[in-house]
Amino acid sequence: MxxxxxxxLEEKELPPRPSKERLKKKSVAYIECPQEIPCSPCFESxxxxxxLMENINDVPIVDYEKCTGCMKCIRVCPGLAIFMLRxxxxxxxxxxxxxxxxxxxxxQKVILxxxxxxxxxxxxxxxxxxxxxxxxxxLVTVEMDPELIFEARAFRIKGE
Amino acid sequence: xxxxxxxxVKFKRGKEITIxxxxxxxxxxxxxxVASALYAAGITTFSRxxxxxxxxxxxxxxxxxxxxxMEVDGIPNIRICKVYVRDGMKIKTQNSFPNADSDFLxxxxxIVDRFYPHGSHYRKFNKxxxxxxxxxxxxxxxxxxxxxxxxxxxxxxxxxxxxxxIAVVGGGPGGMSAAIYAARTGARVVLMDxxxxxxxxxxxxxxxxxxxxxxxxxxxxxxxxxxxxNEVGELKNIDVRFETKVFGLYNGVVGxxxxxxxxxxxxxxxxxxxxxxYERTLLFENNDLPGVYGAGGVxxxxxxxxxxxxxxGLIVGSGNVxxxxxxxxxQAGIDVAAIVEAMPRIGGYFVHAAKVRxxxxxxxxxxxxxxxxxxxxxxxxxxxxxxxxxxEVKGSEKxxxxxxxxxxxxxxxxxELLYQAGCEMKFVPELGGLVPMxxxxxxxxxxxxxxxxxxxxxxxxxxxxxxxxIAGLDAAIKLGYGGEEAIRLRDEVVRxxxxxxxxxxxxxxxxxxxxxxxxxxxxxxxxxxREEAISEGIE
Ligand SMILES: Cc1cc2nc3c(=O)[nH]c(=O)nc-3n(C[C@H](O)[C@H](O)[C@H](O)COP(=O)(O)OP(=O)(O)OC[C@H]3O[C@@H](n4cnc5c(N)ncnc54)[C@H](O)[C@@H]3O)c2cc1C
Ligand code: FES
Numbered sequence: 001m002x003x004x005x006x007x008x009l010e011e012k013e014l015p016p017r018p019s020k021e022r023l024k025k026k027s028v029a030y031i032e033c034p035q036e037i038p039c040s041p042c043f044e045s046x047x048x049x050x051x052l053m054e055n056i057n058d059v060p061i062v063d064y065e066k067c068t069g070c071m072k073c074i075r076v077c078p079g080l081a082i083f084m085l086r087x088x089x090x091x092x093x094x095x096x097x098x099x100x101x102x103x104x105x106x107x108q109k110v111i112l113x114x115x116x117x118x119x120x121x122x123x124x125x126x127x128x129x130x131x132x133x134x135x136x137x138x139l140v141t142v143e144m145d146p147e148l149i150f151e152a153r154a155f156r157i158k159g160e
Numbered sequence: 161x162x163x164x165x166x167x168x169v170k171f172k173r174g175k176e177i178t179i180x181x182x183x184x185x186x187x188x189x190x191x192x193x194v195a196s197a198l199y200a201a202g203i204t205t206f207s208r209x210x211x212x213x214x215x216x217x218x219x220x221x222x223x224x225x226x227x228x229x230m231e232v233d234g235i236p237n238i239r240i241c242k243v244y245v246r247d248g249m250k251i252k253t254q255n256s257f258p259n260a261d262s263d264f265l266x267x268x269x270x271i272v273d274r275f276y277p278h279g280s281h282y283r284k285f286n287k288x289x290x291x292x293x294x295x296x297x298x299x300x301x302x303x304x305x306x307x308x309x310x311x312x313x314x315x316x317x318x319x320x321x322x323x324x325x326i327a328v329v330g331g332g333p334g335g336m337s338a339a340i341y342a343a344r345t346g347a348r349v350v351l352m353d354x355x356x357x358x359x360x361x362x363x364x365x366x367x368x369x370x371x372x373x374x375x376x377x378x379x380x381x382x383x384x385x386x387x388x389x390n391e392v393g394e395l396k397n398i399d400v401r402f403e404t405k406v407f408g409l410y411n412g413v414v415g416x417x418x419x420x421x422x423x424x425x426x427x428x429x430x431x432x433x434x435x436x437x438y439e440r441t442l443l444f445e446n447n448d449l450p451g452v453y454g455a456g457g458v459x460x461x462x463x464x465x466x467x468x469x470x471x472x473g474l475i476v477g478s479g480n481v482x483x484x485x486x487x488x489x490x491q492a493g494i495d496v497a498a499i500v501e502a503m504p505r506i507g508g509y510f511v512h513a514a515k516v517r518x519x520x521x522x523x524x525x526x527x528x529x530x531x532x533x534x535x536x537x538x539x540x541x542x543x544x545x546x547x548x549x550x551x552e553v554k555g556s557e558k559x560x561x562x563x564x565x566x567x568x569x570x571x572x573x574x575x576e577l578l579y580q581a582g583c584e585m586k587f588v589p590e591l592g593g594l595v596p597m598x599x600x601x602x603x604x605x606x607x608x609x610x611x612x613x614x615x616x617x618x619x620x621x622x623x624x625x626x627x628x629x630i631a632g633l634d635a636a637i638k639l640g641y642g643g644e645e646a647i648r649l650r651d652e653v654v655r656x657x658x659x660x661x662x663x664x665x666x667x668x669x670x671x672x673x674x675x676x677x678x679x680x681x682x683x684x685x686x687x688x689x690r691e692e693a694i695s696e697g698i699e
Contacts (some may be wrong), residue, residue, distance in 0.1 A: 003510060005506070007513040008514055038661070038666065040372050041378035056372050056663070078367065099168065101166070101493070115517065135379075136168045
C-alpha cells in the first residue's frame with residue numbers, strides 16, 4: 001500500500017476510468033477511496049444502488065452505468081474523496097468539494113492542482129453549489145482541458 | 161491573532177472587557193478563557209518550570225497538563241485554560257521574577273544547578289538544623305509553584321445532595337449518548353461535565369465525521385455536538401450540571417464541585433464514566449518551549465475560540481488527528497510547513513492525507529522531530545530521518561521554519577476516577593494505556609460502574625456514541641427500565657459496534673478489547689488482583 005507512504009494515488013492505483021462515451025453522456029462519480037475504513041455515508045446516500053459495498057469497511061466501487069450523476073454522495077463524503085467527471089463539447093469538467101475562503105465565483109479563473117499539490121494548468125469555474133446549501137462544503141465545477149480531468153483534484157483562485 | 165472569518169465556524173464573541181495581566185490591561189471578550197485571551201494578545205509564556213525556570217506555554221488547553229498555572233484574583237495555581245474571563249480579573253504569573261516572560265531566576269537556576277544538582281536537597285546542607293532551615297527557606301523562595309493566598313478564603317460554599325438512578329460523568333459523545341438512551345427508558349439521570357457546554361472533543365471538530373450514516377457520519381463534529389446536546393436538553397429527566405468537576409467515587413456516591421462553589425453529593429444506583437482522554441507528549445530537545453503544543457490544544461484555541469496559534473506550523477504525527485488538524489489549520493489561513501511521521505507510512509486514513517497532500521503539504525514518513533529551535537519561543541524545528549531500526553540517519557537533519565509545533569502522537573484515557581473507585585485496570589497499548597476491565601455492556605469489575613468512550617480505549621466518536629448507548633441502556637435495564645424494547649435496542653447497538661470494528665482499522669482495537677473483556681460471573685475484585693493492576697499501571 002505505497003499510497004500510504006506518499007499520501008496520494010498514482011496512476012496504477014486509481015479506480016478504473018469510466019469510458020469516454022459514459023463521460024460524454026452525463027457526469028459520473030469517481031471515488032478515490034482505496035483503503036478499507038469503517039465509513040459508508042456515500043453508500044447510504046445513493047438512491048440508485050450505484051455504489052457497491054457489502055460491509056461498512058469495504059472500499060466503495062461505483063457502477064458507472066447506474067450512476068446518474070446526482071451528486072448526493074459527493075455532498076456527504078467526509079474524506080472529500082469523490083469527484084464528478086464529465087466531457088462536453090470538447091471540454092473536460094471536474095466537480096470538487098471546496099471548504100476554503102474565499103469561495104470562488106462563477107466565471108473566475110483558477111489554478112489547477114494535482115494530487116501532489118503541483119500546478120498543472122488553468123481552469124474556469126462554471127458552477128457552484130453555494131456553501132450555505134451544503135453545510136459549508138461548496139461544490140465547484142471547473143472547466144478544463146479534457147486531458148486533465150483525471151489529474152486535477154484541487155484549485156487555487158488566481159491571484160490569491 | 162483573532163480570526164474574524166472562517167469557512168466553517170462563525171465565532172460568537174461576547175462583550176468586550178478588560179482583564180489585568182501582571183498589572184497591564186488586556187482586552188478580552190466574554191466567553192473566552194483567560195489562556196485564549198492572553199494568547200490572542202500575543203502572550204505566549206504562561207509559566208516557568210519550578211526548578212530550572214524554563215519558559216512554558218500552554219500545551220493541552222483542556223486543563224490536564226498544568227503548564228498554564230497562574231494566580232487568579234489572589235488564588236494561586238489556577239489552570240487558566242479552564243477559567244473564563246470576567247471584567248477586572250487580575251491575573252499574575254507565579255514563581256518568577258519579575259514575571260514569567262523575563263524571569264531573572266532562570267539565570268540563577270542554571271548556575272545553582274552546577275553545584276546543587278538534582279536530588280542534592282536530600283543530602284546537602286542537612287546539618288546543623290539552623291543551616292537546613294535557612295537553606296530550605298531560600299530554596300522555597302526560588303523553586304516551587306505559586307504562593308499561598310495572603311488571606312483566608314471568605315466566600316461561603318454550599319452543599320447539595322441529589323438522589324438519582326444514573327450518574328453520568330463527562331458530557332462528550334459517549335456520556336451524552338449514555339444519558340439520552342438511559343433517560344429515554346424513563347430512568348432519572350444526572351449528567352455532569354466540567355465545561356460550561358456539552359460536546360467534549362466534538363466542539364473543536366469542524367470536519368465531517370466518518371462512520372455509518374446511522375451514527376451521523378457525514379455530519380460535522382460540531383453539529384453532532386449540537387444535535388446531541390439538544391436531545392439532552394429535551395429530556396426532562398436529565399439533570400445537566402455544567403462546570404461540575406467530579407473528584408471521586410465512593411461506593412455509589414459521586415463527589416463533585418459545581419461552579420467552584422457548591423459541593424455535590426450524588427447518590428446514584430449506577431454510574432457511567434465517560435471522561436474521555438488527554439494528549440500525550442513526545443520526548444525531544446526543547447519539547448517544553450512555548451510554541452510546542454498538543455494538537456487538541458491548538459484545535460481548541462483555533463476552532464472553539466477563533467484564535468490563531470501562529471503563522472506556520474509543523475505537525476508531528478500523521479494519525480487522523482495530525483492530518484485533520486493540518487487541514488483545519490489551512491482552513492483558518494495558517495500555513496503548515498510539513499507533517500513528520502516516525503512510521504514508514506501514514507498512520508491515519510489515506511483520504512485525510514490526500515486532502516492535505518493535494519494542497520501541497522509534504523508528509524515526511526520515517527522522520528521524527530529532533531529538537532525545537534528557539535530561546536523563549538519556537539522559531540523552527542530540526543527533523544531527522546529514521547532507518548528501519550528507528551535510529552537517526554546521521555547527516556539527514558533538516559531545518560524546518562515554523563513558529564509552532566503540534567504534537568499529535570496520540571491520547572491516553574482519563575482513567576483516574578475508575579482507578580480510584582477500585583475498578584480492575586489493565587495496561588493495554590492497543591487501547592492507549594491504562595483501561596478498565598469491562599463486560600460486553602461496559603460494566604467494570606465494580607458492580608454498577610460503567611465506562612464508555614475514549615476512557616475505555618482510544619477510538620472514535622462513533623464508537624464512543626455506541627458504547628455510550630450500550631452502557632446507558634444496560635444500566636437502565638438493570639434498574640428495571642425499558643423492558644424488552646430496551647434489551648432489543650441494546651443488543652442491536654452491540655451488533656453494530658461489532659460490524660464497525662470488523663475492518664483492518666478495527667483489528668488493533670479488537671485485539672485490545674479482547675484483553676479486557678470478561679463475563680459477568682467473573683466479577684469480585686480481590687485485593688491482590690488490584691495490587692497487580694496497580695503495579696502494571698505504574699510500569
Ligand atoms: C483531532 C481529532 C479528530 C477526530 N476525528 C474523528 C472523526 O473523524 N470521527 C470520529 O468518529 N472520531 C473522531 N475523533 C475522536 C473523537 O472526538 C473522540 O473519540 C470522542 O470525542 C470521544 O468521546 P468521549 O465522550 O469518550 O470523550 P470526550 O469527547 O473527550 O468527552 C469527555 C468529557 O468529559 C469531561 N470530563 C472529564 N473528566 C471529568 C470530570 N472529572 N468531571 C467532569 N467532567 C469531566 C471532559 O471535559 C469532556 O467534556 C477525533 C478526535 C480528535 C482529537
Ligand atoms: S492545563 Fe492549561 S494548558 Fe494544559
